Amino acid sequence: MSAIVSSRDPNAEYLLIGAYIRYSSWTARIVAILEHFKIPYRFSQHNKADPNGLQTIHSQPARLVPTLTVPSLGPNPIHDSLAITEFLAESHPDLPLWPASRRLRALARSLVAEFHSGFGNLRNNYHTNYEVARFLECVDLARRETLEVGVEGPYLFGSFGAADAFYWPVLWRLRTYGFDLSAASPLAREWIVAMWKDPVLVELGRQMFIDAENPETRVPEYEGIFPGGAEMIHQNEPRHLNILRSTDYRIPQDRDLAQYFFGHGLTWHST
Ligand SMILES: N[C@@H](CCC(=O)N[C@@H](CS)C(=O)NCC(=O)O)C(=O)O
Structure with a gap:
């Protein structure tokens, strides 16, 4: 891992057991938080397609x-x-996992809880547009409220926090399936750009592509699901963002994900 993604520490107290994050948005949320806030952790990564991984x-x-x-909590994870x-927010009160403002904190928890217990169609049947619209609405609401309260910073509630970590994997889904994001408000668009440019998230994304070259990470049912290639993903242009058009689900040959798609296409498609 590069210097940016550096919180993994063999002597850390916390042990995160998870799936490789290229296929586990649940694990990705926690990795994004641990890496962003530089909280040391050990990471035991597994693949559910591997019998030993599934057993774990x-x-x-x-x-x-x-x-x-x-x-220190005893044996139960x-x-x-x-x-x-x-738990992390409570154990590291100096770190702004949740917004400092009580009003924004209540909203951040609502948006995270809504996503945690809902959005099943987006997770299971990527094509349900109602949830994409609601997702964009949630982003816009967070940004508007944050500006109204007077908190600065481009993330949902100003500085990077738990809500961004929970919403981050959704961006990958939107990108992979080429969702129509034309309904995104200017504030929602600004947030999406800030997330794609975030150096820690860029590095984690780059790591996913490196992981993809490692056979140990492969889940056959999820591999090669776009037989038509990238063109198929982007068939609905020009309603999509350039960010989407300039990406590809395949592994970049040069392994440099940042340059491969974060380095360009950060302007909006003119429609
Ligand atoms: N509510 C849980 C959901 C976790 C979840 O669904 N994890 C998936 C990650 S791939 C899993 O462990 N799946 C195991 C399986 O499919 O057998 C959370 O947020 O931690």
Whole structure:
């Protein structure tokens, strides 16, 4: 891992058990938080397509990952991404995982909880546009409220926080499936650009492409799902953003993801 993604520490107290993040948006949320806030952790990554990996995942309390084992809490891991987020926020009160403003904190928790318990169609049937519209509405609402309260910074609630970590994997979905984002408000667009430019998230994204070259990370049912190639993803142009058009689900040969698609296409398609 590069210097940016640097929180992994073999002596860390926290042990995160998760799936490779290129296929686990649940695990990705926690990795984004740990990396962004530079909280040291050990990371045990598994692939559910591998029998040993699946055994490890299914040996967790809810038979799901991520889990966070914290020796000082005793043997039971924390076994849900939102519970882990709350634990981290409580254990590191100096770190702004949640907004400082009470009003924004209430909204941030609502938006995270709404996504955590809902958006099933977006997760399971990527084509449900109602949820994309609601997602964009949530982003816009967070940004408007944050500006109204007078908090600066381009993320949902100003500086990067738990809500951004939870919404980050959605951006990958929107990109992969080439969703129509023309309904995004200017504020929502600004947030999307800030997220794609975020150096820690860029580095985590780059790592996903490196992981993709490692056979240990492959889940056959998810591989090669676009037989028509990238053109198929972007068939609805020009209603999509350039960001979407300039990407490809395939592994960049030069391994330099940042240059490959974050380095260009950050302007909006003129429609
Ligand atoms: N509510 C849980 C959901 C976790 C979840 O669904 N994890 C998937 C990640 S791939 C999993 O462990 N799947 C195991 C399986 O499909 O057998 C959380 O947020 O932590």
